[in-house]
Amino acid sequence: MSFAKTNGSNAYRQIAAHGGVAEADPHKLILMLLDGALQRIAQARGCAQNGASVDATLHLQRAIAIVDELRACLDLSRGEIAANLDNLYEYISRQLLVAMVPSKRAHLPHLAALLGEIRSAWAAIAPDARQAGQPAAPAPGGVAGGRPLAAPLPAAAPAARAPGVGRY
Helix, strand or coil, rough: CCCCCCCCHHHHHHHHHHHHHHCHHHHHHHHHHHHHHHHHHHHHHHHCCCCCHHHHHHHHHHHHHHHHHHHHCCCCCHHHHHHHHHHHHHHHHHHHHHCCCCCHCHHHHHHHHHHHHHHHHHHHHHHHHHHHCCCCCCCCCCCEECCECCCCCCCCCCCHCCCCCCCC
């Protein structure tokens, strides 16, 4: 039993998401990753509530992979905010791993709230502060000196990825 819809609109959403990735700037890509993690946590909660424990675990695995990717994109040389985000992403990832045990899923709303706060702060970054080379004060979303604390995601060819990697 799967919590996800298995109809044409689901395929349309996947195509739209892939198109959005191709056209997105690094700032937008981080927002898309945060949205993906939040969606996977919501799907895991829905599956768990409907008794689909295996599907819930699969969604949690995908959420962990996304959070780990967010963590890997951080440029830790950018200062304290990047280091704090690294610690927070590590905490979220560990708690998602704990939530793989069906009786330990009570913290999922808290983890979603944490990611939601990060997403809100990231979305609030002014467009002019996103431009590299323009000085700006550090913002709660992770921009210091006008440059994002997260490095741009590398553009990897689909054939270069291992099977199943990159499927969030």
